[in-house]
Amino acid sequence: MRVLGELFEPVEAETPFGGQAVSYASLGSVWLRLDGRRRRERSEAGGLGVVEVATAETRTDPRLIEGRVIRVGGADWRIVQADVEADRPGRCDLQLERTR
Numbered sequence: 528m529r530v531l532g533e534l535f536e537p538v539e540a541e542t543p544f545g546g547q548a549v550s551y552a553s554l555g556s557v558w559l560r561l562d563g564r565r566r567r568e569r570s571e572a573g574g575l576g577v578v579e580v581a582t583a584e585t586r587t588d589p590r591l592i593e594g595r596v597i598r599v600g601g602a603d604w605r606i607v608q609a610d611v612e613a614d615r616p617g618r619c620d621l622q623l624e625r626t627r
Contacts, residue, residue, distance in 0.1 A: 529560050532599040534590055551596060559585040559621070561599065576626060583621040587611055591619060
């Protein structure tokens with residue numbers, strides 16, 4: 528099943544007090560097919576964290592680069608890896624991740 532997601536670019540800025548603020552600039556929409564959602568636990572400084580990972584297939588788009596965020600169904604997924612398929616021109620496989 529294909530879903531429509533919105534693509535965002537994280538924009539970091541320094542606050543007047545020396546901290547970091549992150550806002551998200553919209554880059555448009557992208558159609559994708561989400562496959563294989565799964566959860567895994569990852570060790571973090573404060574204990575165990577739960578990470579949800581998924582793969583997605585979409586058309587090749589130069590806006591789809593690592594570090595950008597796709598919002599699908601209210602959930603924000605970070606693009607971890609974008610692979611253009613050599614044997615399937617015009618298609619791109621994405622590795623997505625979100626922290627819970």
